[in-house]
Amino acid sequence: xxxxxxxxxxxxxxxxxxxxxxxxxxxxxxxxxxxxxxxxxxxxxxxxxxxxxxxxxxxxxxxxxxxxxxxxxxxxxxxxxxxxxxxxxxxxxxxxxxxxxxxxxxxxxxxxxxxxxxxxxxxxxxxxxxxxxxxxxxxxxxxxxxxxxxxxxxxxxxxxxxxxxxxxxxxxxxxxxxxxxxxxxxxxxxxxxxxxxxxxxxxxxxxxxxxxxxxxxxxxxxxxxxxxxxxxxxxxxxxxxxxxxxxxxxxxxxxxxxxxxxxxxxxxxxxxxxxxxxxxxxxxxxxxxxxxxxxxxxxxxxxxxxxxxxxxxxxxxxxxxxxxxxxxxxxxxxxxxxxxxxxxxxxxxxxxxxxxxxxxxxxxxxxxxxxxxxxxxxxxxxxxxxxxxxxxxxxxxxxxxxxxxxxxxxxxxxxxxxxxxxxxxxxxxxxxxxxxxxxxxxxxxxxxxxxxxxxxxxxxxxxxxxxxxxxxxxxxxxxxxxxxxxxxxxxxxxxxxxxxxxxxxxxxxxxxxxxxxxxxxxxxxxxxxxxxxxxxxxxxxxxxx
Ligand code: GLC
Ligand code: CA
Numbered sequence: 001x002x003x004x005x006x007x008x009x010x011x012x013x014x015x016x017x018x019x020x021x022x023x024x025x026x027x028x029x030x031x032x033x034x035x036x037x038x039x040x041x042x043x044x045x046x047x048x049x050x051x052x053x054x055x056x057x058x059x060x061x062x063x064x065x066x067x068x069x070x071x072x073x074x075x076x077x078x079x080x081x082x083x084x085x086x087x088x089x090x091x092x093x094x095x096x097x098x099x100x101x102x103x104x105x106x107x108x109x110x111x112x113x114x115x116x117x118x119x120x121x122x123x124x125x126x127x128x129x130x131x132x133x134x135x136x137x138x139x140x141x142x143x144x145x146x147x148x149x150x151x152x153x154x155x156x157x158x159x160x161x162x163x164x165x166x167x168x169x170x171x172x173x174x175x176x177x178x179x180x181x182x183x184x185x186x187x188x189x190x191x192x193x194x195x196x197x198x199x200x201x202x203x204x205x206x207x208x209x210x211x212x213x214x215x216x217x218x219x220x221x222x223x224x225x226x227x228x229x230x231x232x233x234x235x236x237x238x239x240x241x242x243x244x245x246x247x248x249x250x251x252x253x254x255x256x257x258x259x260x261x262x263x264x265x266x267x268x269x270x271x272x273x274x275x276x277x278x279x280x281x282x283x284x285x286x287x288x289x290x291x292x293x294x295x296x297x298x299x300x301x302x303x304x305x306x307x308x309x310x311x312x313x314x315x316x317x318x319x320x321x322x323x324x325x326x327x328x329x330x331x332x333x334x335x336x337x338x339x340x341x342x343x344x345x346x347x348x349x350x351x352x353x354x355x356x357x358x359x360x361x362x363x364x365x366x367x368x369x370x371x372x373x374x375x376x377x378x379x380x381x382x383x384x385x386x387x388x389x390x391x392x393x394x395x396x397x398x399x400x401x402x403x404x405x406x407x408x409x410x411x412x413x414x415x416x417x418x419x420x421x422x423x424x425x426x427x428x429x430x431x432x433x434x435x436x437x438x439x440x441x442x443x444x445x446x447x448x449x450x451x452x453x454x455x456x457x458x459x460x461x462x463x464x465x466x467x468x469x470x471x472x473x474x475x476x477x478x479x480x481x482x483x484x485x486x487x488x489x490x491x492x493x494x495x496x497x498x499x500x501x502x503x504x505x506x507x508x509x510x511x512x513x514x515x516x517x518x519x520x521x522x523x524x525x526x527x528x529x530x531x532x533x534x535x536x537x538x539x540x541x542x543x544x545x
Contacts, residue, residue: 006047013316017062019036021408030075098199103167114168126160140213143375150168178231200252223253263308283324296469311347331536344454363430473508520538
């Protein structure tokens with residue numbers, strides 16, 4: 001397997017709005033990130049990925065870009081960015097930016113021109129269509145609810161927006177779009193950034209003739225179209241390959257068979273992708289846990305066949321993993337540490353999302369007014385319009401809302417968790433006095449200190465990066481066990497993801513010897529018997545011989 005720096009790296013994702021506010025306006029900013037670089041260095045991560053920081057009217061918190069060459073006012077200036085990049089590199093950390101090129105903001109100059117008249121030179125930068133019998137051109141739905149088409153009075157045509165109506169889709173069939181975007185990508189790479197996370201990159205090609213979807217909400221007419229591969233290969237050839245960078249594509253609706261096409265080394269498209277198969281599971285219990293293990297096994301195949309993969313449990317679109325996949329009540333610390341053990345030992349590059357390292361949990365705002373996430377707010381309106389009970393709808397949305405992961409980072413027990421001296425743009429999770437970085441730093445056995453330990457454990461064992469992956473007990477609903485193996489060592493990971501105890505039977509392995517290297521619960525290394533009783537949410541890593 002080819003060695004690459006990004007295969008060995010641990011990535012830390014920052015949602016800049018919610019990370020650290022340096023000037024008291026309630027919004028996290030670039031100077032705020034600079035203040036915390038030493039913390040990230042201490043934690044041991046190698047790469048920082050920033051959610052979009054470009055100029056944006058913030059209809060979707062930066063995923064609606066109005067100027068790719070400028071920094072969002074609230075976040076700082078280009079001088080702040082240059083300083084951030086320099087300070088990051090000074091600490092031997094890498095900086096990866098979000099790249100949103102499926103769509104722009106409707107306030108981007110290109111779109112302002114495009115919508116101004118049917119024969120404007122920028123008209124074809126976007127996807128315009130006449131109506132069909134006085135209705136939308138096809139049945140596609142916006143991922144943020146309603147039709148994906150918006151009628152524009154001025155020119156009497158519809159434009160496509162797979163996300164909000166303020167996020168019109170670019171027309172990637174137009175060579176000028178390609179040229180402009182590639183130029184922009186090159187401009188950022190010349191600045192010295194270390195790579196891109198590409199937003200819904202597998203949506204950029206739309207099926208010829210824009211046919212109806214088979215089911216109104218199915219994505220087959222715009223996900224994984226052949227054009228995506230053409231564009232990515234050209235992008236790689238013409239721009240990316242000139243730099244030593246990493247790329248990771250956000251790709252909803254991919255199976256390993258499809259995913260392989262993006263990441264197989266010889267195809268020269270992307271280094272890795274984020275698939276969604278595991279986050280579509282409602283939890284990690286019972287049958288779902290077995291499915292999760294199957295998903296890991298299937299995706300390992302992609303790595304074996306000359307590709308690579310990412311490992312993540314959280315990001316700015318997902319609920320908090322300890323709430324969804326672990327136990328955010330009695331076993332919060334134990335289960336957060338179990339998830340950390342898993343994240344750092346499965347095959348693929350691990351991604352940590354801000355706050356995950358202290359075991360931050362979901363939040364339950366008591367009113368829809370407190371929610372900001374456009375998906376949550378639109379979904380709420382849509383359900384209420386059907387005549388449903390507002391309280392029931394709110395209860396349903398609480399565990400799903402993207403705001404669960406967007407509440408401000410919890411730094412200490414001071415007002416607003418030390419995130420801001422002003423009023424935070426989104427309310428702080430009320431549990432910040434109990435869960436925060438300052439407190440976690442002081443407690444030897446905190447989730448945070450365990451993350452640090454697991455990150456450095458991964459660094460000490462290249463087997464966890466390049467070693468083979470062999471699952472055990474595949475039908476067990478409680479225990480996830482696997483062996484990572486290289487020429488010089490074999491590591492056995494055993495995870496009991498349950499509130500119940502469970503016995504692990506050593507007879508299945510016929511070992512000469514075993515040596516406990518790390519565990520998430522205090523453990524005397526004396527279990528020499530044939531069976532080990534694992535306590536609730538216990539995680540162990542052994543060296544086996
Ligand atoms: C991706 C982003 C999400 C955003 C959407 C539209 O899924 O992760 O936050 O809303 O794309 O850009
Ligand atoms: Ca600020």
